[in-house]
Amino acid sequence: MPMTPRPFSRYEFLIAWRYLRARRAEGGVSVMTWISLIGVALGVAALIATLAVRAGFRAEFVDTILGANAHTTVYQLPMQIADGVTAPGVISDYDALAAKIAALPGVTRATPVVRGQVMVTNNDRSNVAEVYGLTLDALKAIPRVNDPAVAQGNIEDFDKGIAIGSGIARELGVNLGDRIRLISPDGAQTPMGVTPRINAYEVTYIFTAGRYDIDRTRIYMPLAEAQSYFNREDVADEIEVYVGDPERIDDWTLPLLQAAGDGAQVWTWRDSSGSFLRALDIEDDVMFVILAVLVLIATMNITSGLIMLVKNKGRDIGILRTMGLTEGAVMRVFFLCGAFTGIIGTIAGVVLGVLFALNVSSIMAFVNWISGGGAWDPSIRGIYELPAKLQAWDLFRAVALALFLSFVVTIFPARRAARMNPVEALRYE
Structure with a gap:
């Protein structure tokens, strides 16, 4: 067959x-x-x-999000004081709280930060910017900012002035060593009311984070100077937290809330960019x-x-x-x-x-x-x-x-x- x-x-x-x-x-x-x-x-x-x-x-x-921003942020809710007046939420024991948060498993670092919005001017040019007040070590730990390949200047000179994004520098026509003015509406209290605060700072470092919106709106200032400039003496606005696995950032929400105590809130990078x-x-x-x-x-x-x-x-x-x-x-x-x-x-x-x-x-x-x-x-x-x-x-x-x-x-x-x-x-x- x-x-x-x-x-x-x-x-x-x-x-x-x-x-x-x-x-x-x-x-x-x-x-x-x-x-x-x-x-x-x-x-x-x-x-x-x-x-x-x-x-x-x-x-x-x-x-670019994780390389230039905190993975999550711990802050305090505003507090109600007498006569219906609301006081901004600030963190007074920020060093102790940052150390407590940094000790949590999976957290790589925690940084106290002072934040505020200003108008920045140079000659006849102006722009709106967001100022982050932090220490030199905290600035050096931000990968997209501490990148010598695309940055201008020496990051070690940060304490002598301010660091600005390349977009701000381009729009204002600013180079290293130039002085720019920062104008904050929340200045000193006078008998005539609150007067704007105007200070001039030398540009000691120009960074490129790789995101257009960051490079054209962000300024970094030494923490002590930012506390003085924004009337945040001995307090911080928030604690920026960085973890080993940012994709699982939600796993740290509950431990962070427990570590921060009553009135604390957490805002993750997914909350800001998740949509x-x-x-x-x-x-x-x-x-x-x-x-x-x-x-x-x-x-x-x-x-x-x-x-x-x-x-x-x-x-x-x-x-x-x-x-x-x-x-x-x-x-x-x-x-x-x-x-x-x-x-x-x-x-x-x-x-x-x-x-x-x-x-x-x-x-x-x-x-x-x-x-x-x-x-x-x-x-x-x-x-x-x-x-x-x-x-x-x-x-x-x-x-x-x-x-x-x-x-x-x-x-x-x-x-x-x-x-x-x-x-x-x-x-x-």
Whole structure:
């Protein structure tokens, strides 16, 4: 009794590959194959490039948040005093509280901070800025601020003046060594009321945190000077807390509240930016669905090409069936025709997508040159450049989606070929 060849035998691959090769008599089939292959490649490349850019944007956005801001902040609620007057919430024993918080498991450091808003002026230019009063050691511990590669000046000179963002320096036309004036509406008490406080400070350090909104609005001032300037003698406004795993910052909320005592509140980095991150996650899902539809449309060309191939190969199918090929073998031959197209197109798409992700900076520079500048506006997007981050999971799901769709769409024309009656196929031959 003759043995039945096992499924996907070598001869099935050879027949499928032969059918895919270009022949002048079947130019239409060859053209459809190339259209299908290019369509799948472009769809996969677009999907990988989009996922890489979205992942890079999110990673850069989060890194700029965590690299220039506290992971969470402990502060006191305002207090009601006599006659309905509200006193601002301040922390008097800030050194002891900071030491207590720093001793919590998982907390890397805790820093007392004085905060206030001012108007900053230089000659005829002015801007609004937020001042952070902290110690030199605390400033040096902020990664995005203490970055000699992009900063100007020596951070060790911080106690001799103030540190300002590069955006403020650019808008005010300020360089190292220049003196700028800070104007606070909450100044000294006089018989005529509260007068604005105006002090001049030397710019000893200019930093670039990588976020547009931080670089153009933030100023760092020595803690003791900030306490004097904002009328916060011997108190701090808040304790900035940094932890080992910022992604799990919510795990520290309860321990921090217990350590800070009554009236304390906690504000995490997720509270300030969580809505934007959730919007990014939703946008990622929507973009994946949209591009998945694009890949599906590209793979539908495989169906069109296979239908034409089955029609042109009707005589061959009849001969193969009379020679003993089973319906399953014929179906597998044409399934492999579509699978080859999907696999080759997917591989080409992965290569194109990876190359795009690795060279996205050069591509954006070219686009910016073509458009005459302004293709990437940091004032809208927050960060200064379009980043890309290749992740194994993104590559896997892009490849899996393309291959799955490529295999599924080949089933219908392959079944049609398998069910073709050999007698009908050879009747007019």
